Amino acid sequence: MSAMVDITFKLNGINRKTRVSATMSALDMVRDVLGLTGTKYGCGEGECGACTISVDGITLNSCLMFAADCDGRDVMTIEGLAADRKGEALRDSFVEHGAVQCGFCTPGFVMQAHHVLEKNPDASEAEIQRGIEGNLCRCTGYRKIVDAIAGVAAAAK
């Protein structure tokens, strides 16, 4: 078994100190060590976006990040975003627009949508589509996900 590392970081606004294996991914840490299961394992190879988290304001695939590299960073997961006003607006828009079916990819999409709109509150439809390109959904055909994100952008104007 690999060496253990102590790390300190901010998770969803709360300072955390935890011990993780040096080879553990950030995905496994949030799910298995910290018990936050909203972040999903979809592929483990950075290809599907189901495990999207935000680190220092930038979204990334948590399956590709070492947990140890969260040390000193500001990490947000879907649980943190969902408790935030902006997260609520996204959630409500996803619900109202019918952007959720099986829902397994949805937390990743909500995280990425938040990032897209933080970077560009006026994102056009094409920019939104580009912005969520790295997230896969097998149920919805994406149309309603794009509409949901555009709906939040429009409401903010």
Place this chain on the structure above:
Amino acid sequence: MAVKEAVKDTEAKTAADGGTLIGKRIPKMDAPMKASGKTRYIHDINLPGQLHAKILRSARVHARIKKIDTSKAKALPGVHAVITAADVPNQHPIGVAKDHLPLKTDRVRSLRDEIAAVAADSVEIAEEALKLIEVEYEDLPILSDPRDSLKANAPLIHPEPHGADGTHDHLKQGMPIAYTGKKDNIAMTFDYAQGDMAQGKAESDIIVEDCFSLHYVTHCCMGVSGVIAEFDSSGNLLLYSNTQVPFLHRREFADLLGIDPGRIRIIQPPIGGGFGSKLDIYPFEPIAIYLARITKRPVKLVFSREEEFVASPTRQPVLLRLRSGCKKDGTLTFREVDTIHDNGAYTSWGATTPFVMMQTISSLYRVPHCSYHTKAVYTNNPYAGSFRGYGNLQATFAVEAHMDRMAEAVGMDPLAFRLKNAQEPGEVTPQGMNFKSCGFKDCLTTAAEHGDYERKHRDNATKWNDPNPIKRGVGMASMLHVGGGAKIYQSDGCGTILKIDDFAHVTLITGASEIGQGSETVLSQLVCEELGLPLSAVTVVNNDTDITPWDVGVHASRTTFIAGNSAIGAARKAKSKILGMAAAKFDTTAEALDLRGGFVIDKASGKRLVDLSKMIRSLHFSDKAELVMTTFYYEPPSRHQDREFKGDVSAAYAWASQVIEVEVDTKTGIVKIVKVSAAHDVGRVLNRLGIEGQVEGGIVMGQGYALTEDLMVENGTIRNPNFRDYKLVTAPEIPEMDISFIESMDGEGPQGAKGVGEAPAICVAAAVANAIYNATGVRMTELPFTPERVYRALHGKAAPMTWSDAE
């Protein structure tokens, strides 16, 4: 909170406009939880004391197992059990043809084959232990093309097992193939005929023959497969399972374990996508159960994504040859179809998809004389299961491309040719299907109009030789699919228990599972419609076999229709009970009363007589105390097919036409879908938001089938078991989707509705093939239409698809 306001808004309108929720845009009831990351899928559930299991799969495509040594794995700290077939002496065969054991004994027949399994304290330890298991193989010849498997002297995929008596299955009637072996490589055959083929041929002015080759694709559910198994101290089994058919599986697991089905409880956590992949038992499920039994601990087994690609089912590859005739006026005379299906190494539902394919072949259009012969053939490839559309993507691809070729041969516009032969309401086909509601012609004309089909089709065909390398084309395709259940099992029914508590809150307990398709919401709508209640008054319980009444399962686009009728039946019984008691209380008749907006009302005046919750309490807490709880079982008025595959298997049939416009870059072979104009006969729209989502999602799944998805199997090995190389459609690639719903108001459907789940994925590939032809004059006969394949076809570098029948 906007969501609640939106729902309230819907409800307020509902009360104001006469109380209907039908046809409205109703947000899914489970969506807020899912969008907040709070929904617990099987991957998110962990039981105290739980062990983690992993499976050792074959390192060879086809081989004898000479020796397995698990001693080093067993010695690894943290390992609780390592099992092989030798540790489970009474394994029961699984699969549709009962042709394999969960843990393989003397040989492996594909790379997914399960050789051993480990239960350990952690996933990491279990994986480490797998590496310590030593297996000696003796390679056998690999069969990776079903045509090779059919050749005389081809090696057998299922020879008689070691230790058998050399008599094969003919001396042991009823014994599973897993025990007897099989004398040839044919897993299943279907032969269907109607009319008189000789007469059909004699009446034909034109005969067209085509061959098509269709590829492997797989479900790619975003949530990978998983199961948790736990035995209690009395030997009762609790399974957390992603199955789509909990009640059927309960029986199968009971057979497997030799215990009473009543001792098996299946809980279905929300699932990360199904699409038909979870209709059969796969080896990982019995393996987790064996490990739980041996370790006496809860055992959780979850796939990796690579494992999901390698060891979950596929849509089966099919070779098809069609020959059809028509008269000079375009009237179809006969159709003759042969198909060979790559069954893979074992038989799951994929082998039975000809049931559905023959419906399209015989009955999408009026074909008086028809024959269909099919063989599902064993190979050492991955084995095929059921997948949204169930053979109909393959059948429709071939039939609809073929119809365009026939239209051209007879000199008719493809739309006119289809309209000439399209089914109409009231038609009973020679196969026995009764099209009581049929919006096919409306679908054809609506899709054509929205896609400006006739004009564009004419114009595009004049531009094949234009210098512009970017070509545009339109193509159309239509489909017929079951829309009122499918009578495959002894019952195609669904039970409902409906409980109204003393606050007039309804608990709808239904056998039908939610798999993301939105059944929870639609069933609640139907109940609210009967009881005059807002959606917020309903809780749905649909995922626990100890509680829910029987249902055959989520498949065949049946849930809205079957479970919907069942829910309505239970709600009507409850309503009748309430109104009967209210009539006595108000000294009137039940017929004079109704339920609206949470009140018992006087029907004539609309006057509110009493709050429903108060009425229920007065029933409950009176001298003649009574609970309002009803049950209802709905069995559709469909019929089993006879031995000749004739019969009206569905209580209703769904229709659709899609016109697809593509752009083809002739310099690169890249095909882009610009617009899909879809018209679907859905009977009636119940939840507009939900049905749009089903159709959009289905179209994009069909787009993947047509253009990008290709599970590349070479010599039995999957070359691209990951999302980087198995290309799903992404958000920037989706087309404009113009969706029309044809409301044919089916007489048997719940509020007139029919099934829709599978339909939207079915037409896409055929319409794209027809559109590529319209753009370029080149006919694509092999899927998927990747840039390379299209480029080769456009530049004369593709070998034409040939039918090499091995008979």
